[in-house]
Amino acid sequence: MHRLFAALLLVCACATAENHGVVAIRNAKIVTVGGPVLAKGTVVIRNGLIEAVGENVQAPADAAVIEGDGLTVYPGLVDGLSTWGMPGGAATAAGGGRGATAAAPAAAPTGAAATATPSRGPEDRPQTTSWLKAADEIQPGDRRIVTARAAGFTTAVAFPTRGIFAGQGAIFDLLTGETTGEMVVAPGAGQYIALATGGRGGGGGGGFPSSLMGTIAYIRQVYLDAAHYTLVKDAYARDPRGMERPAYDRALEGVLESKRILLPANRLVEIDRMLRFAAELKQPVILYGMQEGFRPEAVELLKKAGVPALVSLKWPEAPRDPDPELVESLRTLQTRDQAASAPMMLKKAGVPFAFYSDGVDVARDLQRAVKKAIDAGLSRDDAVRALTLSPAEIYGVADRLGSIEKGKIGNLVVTRGDIFDDRTKVEMVFVDGVKYIPPPEAPAGGRGAPATAEAPAQGGVR
Amino acid sequence: MRIAIAALLALAPLGAQTVAIQNATILTVTHGTIKGSILVRDGKIAEVGDKVMVPAGATVIDATGQYVIPGMVDAHTHIAADGGVNEGSISDSSMVDIRDVLNPEDIALYRALAGGETTIHILHGSANAVGGQCVTIKTRWGKDAQGLIFQGAPPGIKFALGENPKRSGNPTGRTATGAAPTARYPATRMGVEDTIRQAFTDAKAYQAEWNEYRAKVARGENAIPPRKDLRLEPLVEVLQGTRIVNCHGYRADELLMMLHVAKDFGFKIDLFVHCLEGYKIADEIAAQGAGVSTFSDWWIYKVEAADAIPYNAAILAKKGILVSLNSDDAELMRHMNIEAAKIMKYGGLSENDALAMVTLNPAKQLRVDKWVGSIDAGKDADLAIYDKYPLSASAKVLKVMIDGTVYFDRDKALADNIKAQQDRQKLIEKEKQNQTRQQPARRPTV
Numbered sequence: 001m002h003r004l005f006a007a008l009l010l011v012c013a014c015a016t017a018e019n020h021g022v023v024a025i026r027n028a029k030i031v032t033v034g035g036p037v038l039a040k041g042t043v044v045i046r047n048g049l050i051e052a053v054g055e056n057v058q059a060p061a062d063a064a065v066i067e068g069d070g071l072t073v074y075p076g077l078v079d080g081l082s083t084w085g086m087p088g089g090a091a092t093a094a095g096g097g098r099g100a101t102a103a104a105p106a107a108a109p110t111g112a113a114a115t116a117t118p119s120r121g122p123e124d125r126p127q128t129t130s131w132l133k134a135a136d137e138i139q140p141g142d143r144r145i146v147t148a149r150a151a152g153f154t155t156a157v158a159f160p161t162r163g164i165f166a167g168q169g170a171i172f173d174l175l176t177g178e179t180t181g182e183m184v185v186a187p188g189a190g191q192y193i194a195l196a197t198g199g200r201g202g203g204g205g206g207g208f209p210s211s212l213m214g215t216i217a218y219i220r221q222v223y224l225d226a227a228h229y230t231l232v233k234d235a236y237a238r239d240p241r242g243m244e245r246p247a248y249d250r251a252l253e254g255v256l257e258s259k260r261i262l263l264p265a266n267r268l269v270e271i272d273r274m275l276r277f278a279a280e281l282k283q284p285v286i287l288y289g290m291q292e293g294f295r296p297e298a299v300e301l302l303k304k305a306g307v308p309a310l311v312s313l314k315w316p317e318a319p320r321d322p323d324p325e326l327v328e329s330l331r332t333l334q335t336r337d338q339a340a341s342a343p344m345m346l347k348k349a350g351v352p353f354a355f356y357s358d359g360v361d362v363a364r365d366l367q368r369a370v371k372k373a374i375d376a377g378l379s380r381d382d383a384v385r386a387l388t389l390s391p392a393e394i395y396g397v398a399d400r401l402g403s404i405e406k407g408k409i410g411n412l413v414v415t416r417g418d419i420f421d422d423r424t425k426v427e428m429v430f431v432d433g434v435k436y437i438p439p440p441e442a443p444a445g446g447r448g449a450p451a452t453a454e455a456p457a458q459g460g461v462r
Numbered sequence: 463m464r465i466a467i468a469a470l471l472a473l474a475p476l477g478a479q480t481v482a483i484q485n486a487t488i489l490t491v492t493h494g495t496i497k498g499s500i501l502v503r504d505g506k507i508a509e510v511g512d513k514v515m516v517p518a519g520a521t522v523i524d525a526t527g528q529y530v531i532p533g534m535v536d537a538h539t540h541i542a543a544d545g546g547v548n549e550g551s552i553s554d555s556s557m558v559d560i561r562d563v564l565n566p567e568d569i570a571l572y573r574a575l576a577g578g579e580t581t582i583h584i585l586h587g588s589a590n591a592v593g594g595q596c597v598t599i600k601t602r603w604g605k606d607a608q609g610l611i612f613q614g615a616p617p618g619i620k621f622a623l624g625e626n627p628k629r630s631g632n633p634t635g636r637t638a639t640g641a642a643p644t645a646r647y648p649a650t651r652m653g654v655e656d657t658i659r660q661a662f663t664d665a666k667a668y669q670a671e672w673n674e675y676r677a678k679v680a681r682g683e684n685a686i687p688p689r690k691d692l693r694l695e696p697l698v699e700v701l702q703g704t705r706i707v708n709c710h711g712y713r714a715d716e717l718l719m720m721l722h723v724a725k726d727f728g729f730k731i732d733l734f735v736h737c738l739e740g741y742k743i744a745d746e747i748a749a750q751g752a753g754v755s756t757f758s759d760w761w762i763y764k765v766e767a768a769d770a771i772p773y774n775a776a777i778l779a780k781k782g783i784l785v786s787l788n789s790d791d792a793e794l795m796r797h798m799n800i801e802a803a804k805i806m807k808y809g810g811l812s813e814n815d816a817l818a819m820v821t822l823n824p825a826k827q828l829r830v831d832k833w834v835g836s837i838d839a840g841k842d843a844d845l846a847i848y849d850k851y852p853l854s855a856s857a858k859v860l861k862v863m864i865d866g867t868v869y870f871d872r873d874k875a876l877a878d879n880i881k882a883q884q885d886r887q888k889l890i891e892k893e894k895q896n897q898t899r900q901q902p903a904r905r906p907t908v
Contacts, residue, residue, distance in 0.1 A: 210549060213549060272606050277562075318897070330882050330889070
């Protein structure tokens with residue numbers, strides 16, 4: 001095993017040293033996701049793009065050839081809702097700060113909207129940085145990029161996540177050593193909206209809004225204001241003479257330029273509420289969370305609304321060190337028991353869904369989390385799809401990402417064994433055709449290797 | 463009790479078709495107590511009387527020895543709302559709406575149902591002078607949020623006077639954790655009045671702005687509509703009389719103040735809630751046609767609730783004021799029949815007048831009395847069946863029907879409880895086994 005790994009490294013090293021951006025993986029099992037699984041095929045990457053894939057494809061003469069016997073090639077994994085590379089720390093749990101049920105602290109927005117005086121109403125645009133663009137905020141030095149890549153992720157759809165209108169997401173490739181501009185695949189992934197509230201009932205100095213209904217009323221007012229703003233601006237643009245100049249409102253500008261919104265929904269009642277709310281706002285929506293996505297009523301609602309769902313891979317867990325007096329409801333217990341069957345239920349109903357990491361970024365944890373959904377009835381193929389082509393489709397970038405297809409971006413994961421199996425090793429990851437080799441891992445259940453030990457990327461292959 | 467939740471979620475309400483409740487003692491509220499039957503068809507009361515023909519194929523509920531009252535109506539509750547019932551950050555929060563955050567899974571809803579309540583008004587809290595919008599629902603346990611809403615019932619709004627909106631419990635404006643002072647205006651009762659007056663002044667200006675715009679459009683002029691303001695829209699509806707006004711208040715002086723405000727701006731107060739000193743100003747309340755929703759004998763839980771008497775409701779009622787009794791509380795709402803009974807003791811109201819305070823009177827206040835509040839042909843079949851005389855502490859609710867559908871059945875509920883308990887135990891065992899099998903991988907140290 002070790003010898004083989006060393007041999008591979010050697011091959012790669014030689015190849016990359018001599019070639020300029022052409023790699024061929026030969027005689028590997030190729031899970032194209034978009035098409036059939038190739039038992040023994042070849043995939044060629046040139047200049048960061050997939051040049052060819054197939055059973056009868058020949059490795060070009062100028063290609064660095066990787067012998068793929070015993071290896072499986074998948075499209076690079078995509079995190080459907082991420083905070084990797086975003087300033088301001090790690091993602092929080094689905095049932096925690098990001099979930100609709102929990103009240104995240106009323107953190108000051110990352111942008112200049114942070115003010116000393118508490119907000120007195122919607123006019124103050126509280127907790128709003130809708131103009132903030134993830135594409136402008138990428139921190140390429142974020143360690144989680146390295147960790148996630150070692151788990152097979154090549155792409156993240158990352159969002160600013162602080163405040164109510166947190167900002168606009170970006171789809172970017174998990175490259176290291178490139179400019180952030182080169183990482184970005186698509187800058188406008190949508191507006192991330194959280195229903196975090198400032199405190200319990202308010203009056204605590206956090207300002208407006210301090211309740212869920214306050215947050216909903218605020219969001220509703222913002223969309224009404226945005227419509228009115230557009231109306232007034234258009235009228236002014238047509239004929240400014242004699243008309244009072246409309247004030248520029250960056251909060252509304254940010255909202256108006258977002259082509260979709262993301263709303264949190266874990267419980268059935270939240271799924272129902274958010275679907276109705278999005279319909280009222282007339283905004284294309286993606287719901288995230290889905291802890292009760294296993295409930296047939298929830299699946300039915302999503303199907304009827306034709307709304308895609310992002311399922312958190314952080315499955316609900318029993319509280320650690322619980323209060324001995326704690327009596328958990330049957331419903332809570334059922335949710336913990338069945339949450340992982342949501343993907344299977346969504347698949348069966350034909351509801352588009354994708355996974356998102358929600359803090360699960362270490363290879364072993366990721367494998368375990370996805371395995372849980374597979375054990376609950378999701379097919380392996382569909383599990384792979386939920387981390388590749390499905391998120392690409394949901395965000396409208398399936399023309400460049402998500403499957404191994406000629407012309408798409410050269411994002412690949414090469415594993416030894418089935419990608420979500422316990423003992424599987426991620427051998428190498430290609431991001432925009434650049435090869436990365438994850439650090440050797442300790443056996444399952446043991447300590448993971450320090451992320452800093454990732455092998456050098458052998459320089460850019462392109 | 464908690465364990466009953468899921469089991470009851472699974473309990474599909476028994477189908478609504480033709481149902482006959484036979485051999486019962488029926489407290490109709492509008493036309494006395496009769497021994498006889500109620501025929502329910504398509505969710506409505508088709509017939510009630512001592513000689514009711516039961517059509518073939520009707521489901522028969524034999525209520526021999528049992529009592530039927532109209533499903534109770536509660537004008538003041540704070541249950542079934544997610545994420546808080548107060549938008550307490552600002553003193554004028556009329557843009558928020560309980561309707562947006564209805565939580566049909568709140569167990570309090572089921573308990574209210576099991577206590578015989580079928581229609582409830584869910585109010586915004588009393589933290590603000592101008593509170594949020596309120597909604598009337600039916601306790602249709604098992605339905606989704608939209609399925610709870612009482613179609614046709616006008617929406618409400620909450621105002622609050624006194625200690626709560628002026629923050630008496632928190633005079634420095636400091637939070638328990640010592641966070642920065644809120645500096646929230648108002649801090650006095652006069653400030654509360656000012657806040658309400660300012661809100662209505664704004665609403666009138668807003669209304670005028672829209673009227674001007676509509677006039678322009680009507681004249682065929684090119685005009686840009688004003689900005690729609692969610693804070694002022696409901697206040698305009700109050701001025702137009704299409705929204706129910708709930709006003710929280712205890713002391714006679716500030717209740718009088720609110721009567722003046724209402725008179726000045728030309729709206730009616732549908733419900734003074736609490737209104738513990740109402741007996742002191744009964745004539746003034748009666749003169750303006752305001753309604754009252756009060757407690758039977760609950761007081762002294764704070765200074766402004768000190769000068770109260772249990773005869774309040776009876777005194778107000780005898781002055782011709784429309785009076786209801788409310789719960790304001792998830793526990794109290796499970797036995798509002800007893801609250802009605804107390805008014806028979808304090809003030810000597812008749813059984814009928816006392817029962818009306820938890821049925822027909824609040825239905826009138828909420829403007830839903832053409833559908834609910836009494837047992838009359840044509841009204842919604844919202845009924846509570848008791849095993850004993852219902853204006854008594856020993857009576858138990860056996861069945862509750864809403865729109866002709868049985869949403870609570872005591873026998874079934876008790877059986878489901880046992881099943882739910884077993885299911886719960888199984889899941890706890892299963893989780894324990896899984897936990898011992900799996901140890902989470904530790905994150906690499908960076």
